[in-house]
Amino acid sequence: MILEMTDVCKDYFRGKIPVPVLKEINLKVEEGEYIAIMGPSGSGKTTLMNLVGCLDVPTSGTLKLNDVDVSTQTEDQLAKLRNSFIGFVFQQFHLLPEMDARDNVALPLLYAGVGLKERREKAEEALKMVGLEERIHFKPNQLSGGQCQRVAIARAVVGKPKLLLADEPTGALDTASGEQVMEIFSELNRQGITIVMITHEPSIAACANKIYHIRDGVLTADR
Amino acid sequence: MRENIKLSLQGIWSHKMRSMLTMLGIIIGIASIIAIVSTITGNSEMIKESLIGSNNNVVTVSLYDGEWEYDMQYSSNPEGIMPLDSEFKDELEAIDTVDKVAFYNSREYSDNSIYRLDTSFTGGIYGVDDQYFGLYNYQVINGRALLQADYDNFRKVVILDNTAASSLFPGENPLGQVVEISGEPFTVVGIVSQTKSVELNINSVSDYYTYANTSSGKMFVTGAVWPMIYRFDEVQKIAVKAVDTDSMTKAGKAVEDAVNEKLGLTAESQYQFKSQDLLKQAEQLQAMSNSTNQQLIWIAGISLLVGGIGVMNIMLVTVTERTQEIGLKKAIGARKRMILGQFLTEAAVLTSFGGVLGVIFGIVTAKLLSKIMGIPTGLSIPSMIIAVLFSMCIGLIFGFLPARKAANLNPIDALRSE
Ligand SMILES: Nc1ncnc2c1ncn2[C@@H]1O[C@H](COP(=O)(O)OP(=O)(O)O)[C@@H](O)[C@H]1O
Ligand SMILES: [Mg+2]
Numbered sequence: 001m002i003l004e005m006t007d008v009c010k011d012y013f014r015g016k017i018p019v020p021v022l023k024e025i026n027l028k029v030e031e032g033e034y035i036a037i038m039g040p041s042g043s044g045k046t047t048l049m050n051l052v053g054c055l056d057v058p059t060s061g062t063l064k065l066n067d068v069d070v071s072t073q074t075e076d077q078l079a080k081l082r083n084s085f086i087g088f089v090f091q092q093f094h095l096l097p098e099m100d101a102r103d104n105v106a107l108p109l110l111y112a113g114v115g116l117k118e119r120r121e122k123a124e125e126a127l128k129m130v131g132l133e134e135r136i137h138f139k140p141n142q143l144s145g146g147q148c149q150r151v152a153i154a155r156a157v158v159g160k161p162k163l164l165l166a167d168e169p170t171g172a173l174d175t176a177s178g179e180q181v182m183e184i185f186s187e188l189n190r191q192g193i194t195i196v197m198i199t200h201e202p203s204i205a206a207c208a209n210k211i212y213h214i215r216d217g218v219l220t221a222d223r
Numbered sequence: 224m225r226e227n228i229k230l231s232l233q234g235i236w237s238h239k240m241r242s243m244l245t246m247l248g249i250i251i252g253i254a255s256i257i258a259i260v261s262t263i264t265g266n267s268e269m270i271k272e273s274l275i276g277s278n279n280n281v282v283t284v285s286l287y288d289g290e291w292e293y294d295m296q297y298s299s300n301p302e303g304i305m306p307l308d309s310e311f312k313d314e315l316e317a318i319d320t321v322d323k324v325a326f327y328n329s330r331e332y333s334d335n336s337i338y339r340l341d342t343s344f345t346g347g348i349y350g351v352d353d354q355y356f357g358l359y360n361y362q363v364i365n366g367r368a369l370l371q372a373d374y375d376n377f378r379k380v381v382i383l384d385n386t387a388a389s390s391l392f393p394g395e396n397p398l399g400q401v402v403e404i405s406g407e408p409f410t411v412v413g414i415v416s417q418t419k420s421v422e423l424n425i426n427s428v429s430d431y432y433t434y435a436n437t438s439s440g441k442m443f444v445t446g447a448v449w450p451m452i453y454r455f456d457e458v459q460k461i462a463v464k465a466v467d468t469d470s471m472t473k474a475g476k477a478v479e480d481a482v483n484e485k486l487g488l489t490a491e492s493q494y495q496f497k498s499q500d501l502l503k504q505a506e507q508l509q510a511m512s513n514s515t516n517q518q519l520i521w522i523a524g525i526s527l528l529v530g531g532i533g534v535m536n537i538m539l540v541t542v543t544e545r546t547q548e549i550g551l552k553k554a555i556g557a558r559k560r561m562i563l564g565q566f567l568t569e570a571a572v573l574t575s576f577g578g579v580l581g582v583i584f585g586i587v588t589a590k591l592l593s594k595i596m597g598i599p600t601g602l603s604i605p606s607m608i609i610a611v612l613f614s615m616c617i618g619l620i621f622g623f624l625p626a627r628k629a630a631n632l633n634p635i636d637a638l639r640s641e
Binding site: 046050053055056075076079080082083084088090094096098107108110111112116155159 | 233237551555556559561634635638639
């Protein structure tokens with residue numbers, strides 16, 4: 001099981017009062033699955049994603065990645081997990097403005113300790129996969145939103161992660177760019193990457209094999 | 224690491240203005256330290272050179288009344304100190320560390336005994352023997368030197384150095400003109416100048432007086448006529464030229480002992496001949512200027528501290544500004560240590576760069592100072608290296624707090640901030 005959440009709760013504190021954001025989430029994702037999580041704004045989607053991505057810890061419940069309970073892991077081990085097991089795609093791309101596309105893509109490999117030459121080769125390969133082999137030396141401000149998101153996807157998969165987490169990857173894009181991104185996701189899923197995608201657009205969610213809904217912190221499976 | 228340095232340099236370059244302002248404190252601090260150190264180095268070299276080297280390896284041996292050099296101005300002529308004759312001079316020159324010896328009288332203060340028309344001469348007057356000019360490297364630039372006949376016939380002739388010539392005879396040819404010394408007319412027969420100019424370094428009040436006197440120049444008469452214009456058997460001074468710089472102290476001591484023995488003076492006598500210990504003097508002068516400079520270095524150190532705080536301040540702002548970048552890096556697997564390393568490297572690169580600029584500015588400042596104010600400077604490579612390393616340490620120390628703040632940032636908050 002690549003991802004297994006059992007009774008996961010997350011509270012935020014407003015002053016001293018706990019505000020439950022996620023309520024007893026149970027979710028199992030098998031290797032190779034492609035799931036979409038839909039829900040209105042403020043329903044807790046990003047919070048869920050941060051838990052899965054080991055950027056945050058649950059208030060209660062257990063979260064297992066690749067059958068390992070993440071609460072047993074040290075900070076450095078979690079960093080390694082984020083680096084090589086998980087790939088992130090954000091709504092706002094989060095590319096580093098002073099680096100060109102290739103260096104942005106190569107960044108996770110730098111943290112994995114890969115040498116410069118290999119980093120560049122792999123980054124170029126990943127950019128080719130998203131159709132940006134002509135743009136390797138462009139900086140983010142010289143690229144369109146859709147192109148930026150494709151660079152971000154290349155960065156997410158350059159380290160060959162098992163699990164791709166995407167938080168509203170098309171939220172900031174026009175329809176055409178959004179469709180391009182979806183094609184890339186489908187292709188990645190065909191290659192065996194497990195994808196957990198958050199969106200509130202039904203047309204985008206339709207690309208997934210399985211759809212979940214989240215409302216007021218409660219997760220329910222579609223149908 | 225190399226990656227980090229490269230990125231930091233890019234960062235510095237892409238925020239030129241801000242980097243410059245951040246580095247300003249460091250640049251000023253390092254520049255002033257380098258300038259001060261250059262001045263210290265230059266000063267010590269000059270002190271050594273002017274006191275020892277360019278004085279042509281000459282030590283003076285003169286009479287002391289206890290601790291103090293015997294002063295003709297205030298004291299009566301001491302009893303029983305015989306004039307020294309030329310046979311004794313040959314004896315002294317036979318000492319193996321001694322090259323040449325000159326006996327002379329001098330008054331390096333103004334006692335209003337010398338006039339040119341109504342103008343009083345405020346420089347020094349010397350009654351010299353035939354070796355004196357050679358010893359102190361004087362050359363005749365106009366007219367003639369003192370001749371044997373001048374000595375033999377007690378001629379009232381005087382030689383001026385170029386400073387005295389221009390102060391007493393501005394715009395005139397002094398040759399053949401008359402200077403009145405103790406009421407006696409003396410004819411100017413020659414102008415001399417020192418071939419190696421000895422630059423003056425004023426570090427004390429007495430240095431200043433020496434300077435003030437020499438600034439109006441020197442004049443020279445034969446030792447033969449000295450008793451006629453001043454007291455009859457005034458005590459002479461002895462200029463000893465050593466065979467080389469290293470044996471100056473030895474030569475001085477040897478002459479001192481020989482003279483004392485010859486005149487029957489012992490350690491118990493009130494009067495005694497002593498040689499000036501040049502190395503000791505040089506050290507004293509050096510210590511004096513160094514202590515002033517030490518204070519300046521403290522002040523420069525404070526400016527470095529302020530510079531360091533400035534760096535810390537800007538780095539904190541940078542960390543806040545780059546929250547998103549830090550969050551992203553953590554999300555894609557950067558460990559705490561790497562973020563810490565990145566920001567420490569940035570701070571260190573920034574301040575080292577500031578240090579390098581500071582060294583350059585310091586050298587330029589030192590050079591300008593030496594041009595404008597005539598302060599000598601010397602460049603010391605180790606001090607430059609230390610300065611740059613030191614500024615790097617400032618970056619590491621003051622960059623630590625901001626770097627730790629960055630490393631401890633919560634990635635979710637960091638990514639959310641938009
Ligand atoms: N760090 C936080 N502190 C307090 N409340 C938070 C924090 N993060 C999110 N929340 C709250 O949790 C709820 C869910 O947020 P989020 O997961 O971002 O929703 P979504 O991504 O579905 O729009 C919101 O009401 C939000 O205000
Ligand atoms: Mg969200």
